[in-house]
Amino acid sequence: MRRTDLGAIVLFGAAALAPLVVRNAFLLDALILILLWGSLAVAWNVAGGYAGQVSLGHSAFFGLGAYAAALLGTRWDVSPWIGLIVGVALSTGAGLALGYLSNRLRGPYFVLATIAFSQVLLIVASRWRAFTQGSEGIPVPFRPGVWTLGFSDKTPWVYIMLALAVFAYLVQRYLEVSRLGYLLAAVREDEDAAQALGVPSRWLKVAAVAVSAALASVGGTLWAQYVGFVDPFYVFSVDLSVRFALAAIIGGVGTALGPFLGSILITTLETYLRATFGGIGAGFIGIYLIIYGTLLILVVRFVPEGLAGGLAARLVRRAPSTPA
Amino acid sequence: MLLAGVYALVAVGLTLIFGVMRVVNFAQGEFLMLGMYAAFWAFTLWAFDPYVTLVGAIPLFFLVGLLTYALVMRGVIRASHNVQIFTTVGLSIALQNVALVLWTGDFRFVRPWYYSMVLHFGTTAFNVSQVVAFVVALALTAALFAFMRWSYTGRVMRATAQDREAASLMGIDTDRVYALTWAIGIACAGAAGVLVAPIYPVYPTAGLQFVLLAYVVVVLGGLGDMAGALLGSLIVAGVEVGGSYVIGTAWKEVLYFMLFIAILLVRPAGLFGQRGAERLGM
DSSP, X not given: OHHHHHHHHHHHHHHHHHHHHOOOHHHHHHHHHHHHHHHHHXXXXXXXXXXXXXXXXXXXXXXXXXXHHHHHHHHHOOOHHHHHHHHHHHHHHHHHHHHHHTTTOOTHHHHHHHHHHXXXXXXXXXXXXXXXXXXXXXEOOOOOBTTTTBOSSSHHHHHHHHHHHHHHHHHHHHHHHSHHHHHHHHHHHOHHHHHHTTOXXXXXXXXXXXXXXXXXXXHHHHHHHHHOEEOHHHHTOHHHHHHHHHHHHHHOTTOSXXXXXXXXXHHHHHHHHHHHHTTOHHHHHHHHHHHHHHHHHHHHHHOTTHHHHHHHHHHHHHOTTSOO | OTTHHHHHHHHHHHHHHHHHHOOOOTTHHHHHHHHHHHHHHHHHHHOOOHHHHHHHHHHHHHHHHHHHIIIIIGGGTTSOHHHHHHHHHHHHHHHHHHHHHHHOSOOBOOOOTTTTOEEEETTEEEEHHHXXXXXXXXXXXXXXXXXXXXXXXXXXXXXXXXXXXXXXXXXXOHHHHHHHHXXXXXXXXXHHHHHHTTTSOBOTTTHHHHHHHHHHHHHHHOTTOHHHHHHHHHHHHHHHHXXXXXXXXXXXXXXXXXXXXXXXXXXXXXXXXOTTHHHHTO
C-alpha cells in the first residue's frame, strides 16, 4: 500500500506549496474546501468504510462542532480553539452514545437511527431560540488573530485545513496497518465470525463511531470559523451527511486516499458550476445537486469500489507482481 | 388525527417496497412531492380539481414507478444494502433538485373552492380537504390490503417477500414482481401527494416532513408489515396531536423522533415485526 502514501505525499505537498505560488483567493478557497470536505469524508469513512457503520447522520457531529465554537465565542467570548475541544468532547460523547445504543442495528436500521439523531439536533438547534438563536442561525464575528481564528488572508486557512487533512489521513492509515485495523476489518467483513473468534466487535464499532464523530466535529468547528455563519438547516441537514458519504464513496470506501480524491472531484465540480451559473442561487444549487444525485446513483452501481479502488484494481491487473 | 390516513398511505407504500424488495426507499418523499406538483399544475393550468387529478395520477405514478425501476432500481436489486441505500438517496437528491430547477423553491398553493369549508362533527370542526384525504387514503390503503390478501398477484408478491429463492424456483418472475411492487409503492406516494396538495404548501422539499414521519410509522409497525404500518400511523398521528396539545406544536417533532429512537433501541423489529430482523438487516 505504499502507492497510497506516495499519492498522499504528492497531494498534500502540492497543497502545502500552493499558497506560495497561487495568490488567487478563489483558487485558494477551492483548495481550503477540498481539504476540509476531504477530511470530513474521512470522518465518515472511518465509521462507514473501515467499521462498516454506514451513517447518514454525520452532519449531527459537524453541527455540534460548529455550534459549540460559535456559541462559546459569541456568548462568552471564548476562543474557537477551546470551542473546538468542547465540540470534540460533545461529539465523542454523542458518538459513544449513538454507537453504543444503536449497536445491534444493522443495514437500513442503523441508517434510520443516525438520520433521526441528526434530525433531533436540528429541531433543538432551530427551535431553542433563547440559546441558539433558533432558525436565524449564528453569525461568527471576525476577530483578528491566531487565538481567535480570524485571518485577513487565506494562506493560514490552507495550512490549518492541511494539518487537519494530514491528521485525518494518518488516522486512516493507522486503521489499515495496526492490529486494531485488522480487527475492524474482520468485524466489517463478517461480524458474527469475528465475534465467534473473540473479537470485541461491539466496542470496536462504538470506538470507530466515536473517533469518526470527533473528526467530523473538528471539521464543523473549522468550517464555521472559516465561513463565519452557522445555519441550523445547513449544518444538521441530511444533504450534508450525504455529501460526506458521497465524497468517500466516489473516491473509494475504506481507502485512505479515496475521500480526498472524491473531495477533489465534487468540490471542483461545485466551484466550477458556481462560477458558471454564479448569481442565480436556486439554479446553481439545483443543477449542482442534480449532477451530485445522478453521480451517486451511477458510482454505486458501476464503480462501487470508487476511484481509488478502481484505479488500484486496474494497476494490479496491469502489473500482477504488485503487492496488493 | 385525520392525517393518519395519509401517513398510512405513504407508510404502506414504503413498507410494501421494503417487505418485498428489502430496500428502504429514501426517495419515497420525493414521489409524494411530485404528486403535490401534479395536483398543483393540473389545478393551475387546467383548473382540474385535485380529486379529479387523483384518478389520473395513480396510473401516471404507477408508470413513473415502472420507469424508475427499470432505469435505477433493477441494476441494484441484488446489490448490498449500502449500494441500495445510496441509490435511493441519490434518486431523492436528483428528483428534489429537478423540481427546484424546473419550478423554483417558491411555496405554491392549491386553493379549490371548498378549501375553507369546514365540517362539524359534534363540537369539533374539520377541514373538508382533510376529511376527504383521510377517507380516500384509508380507502386506497384498504384496497391495497385486499389486493395483497386475495388477488393472485398479491399472493405472488407475498411469496416473493417470504423467500426470494423459493419463489424464483416456483417459476415466479421475481424481476416482474419487484417492478410491480416498486410501481405500486410509488403510486401510493403519488396519490398521497395529490391528496395533501390542498392542505399543505407545495415546494421541492415538501415530501420530507411526510416521509420522516412515514419512517417512524413503518419502524413502529415493523418494517415490511402492512397492518403494522396502518396501526403505526394511528399511533403516530395520536402522538402528534397529543404532543402538540401538551408541549406545543414547535416541539412535537422532537417527541416522535424520540419515540422513533426509543423503538429502534427497545424493539427495532417494531410492534409486530419479526424479532431479530434488525440484526440481520433484513
